Amino acid sequence: MSDFDALELDLLTELFNVGVGKAAASLSAMMKQEILLDVPKVEVLTGRELAKHFVYEEPLCCIRQEATGEFDFTSSLMFPEQCSLEIVRLLLDSELDDKVLLELRPEAMTEIGNILLNACIGRIAQMMDVSFTFGLPEFLLKNPRELMDYLAISDSNKAHVLLVSIQMVLKKSDVAGDLMFVFDAPSFNSFHRHIGSMLTGLKE
Template identity: 25%
Template structure:
């Protein structure tokens, strides 16, 4: 099934709704406004995705929260922070100064909480709006460079990935993060059919 401009517009709107809901929760947690960029939606191969991420993050170490989902359509959702933004965000959430010994102890838990809020907000928006049930794994935390991202380990080179790339910036704190949604090619047709069936009725 072909990805059309209407599909892209619908996906951008649904991701915006999910991120907006998550931003409301994070606003309360951080007491700081969150600015959102309109997501960019494209269809890529795994190699093209890797090139895209490398061009953005170079060879930096990245803090990543990954949420796998399955059901009517399946894939993974990731929240990716440069290590400096991740450390700053955890410092704000926990009150620990950056670089203190206690910061690493609570970092994973804090970033998992943020990732869970953001990623569940987006996937909940998609599943509710498209009336499709999804099951979720527990979110997982990792620190890797792009070449070692877990998402590339099990993906066939011929698989097409739908990349919904957006960015939120916590304005006063200068913290930025990226959200990446990846759908397996078999699930992509199901997702697009659900948009065709339901999108006109909900937005």
């Protein structure tokens, strides 16, 4: 499902390209290593369509933050479980064994996810000239089905999901993750209107 036309999707891709770039720069500074980034893939889906996206049952490590403002949404940053462990390992100390990393992961990932989400959404909000108030980040580790139930988007055609797939190449390993924004119908329409008027502004 996509109410967005090709031009609007192009603009969204461009916005997320800049936003995710800013997030990668923050991550790069934290990890003290260069991070190469692919242009993110942006899709607009319903909850039901999203279910098809997660074909594997591997648990996802998710950092979720609510935003309220000119439109409301829930933003989530998701990494496959193993990938999240690798990020924590890179960030903390490669000497630590897996058991210790597992203990430290919730807090570390909450902060990493929060930094990435803030960097990305903050940059996009600046470009769109909108303001929000964000809630505190929450760490979740669930398999895709449980996660969608938790976010109340399972089997739903009501929730509008903006899915941004990110591929980052780190020195030692590649990190693939998804950014997910869930809107209710009125918020989604408002978001759509903002993108539309931004495009009109650009055309003028």
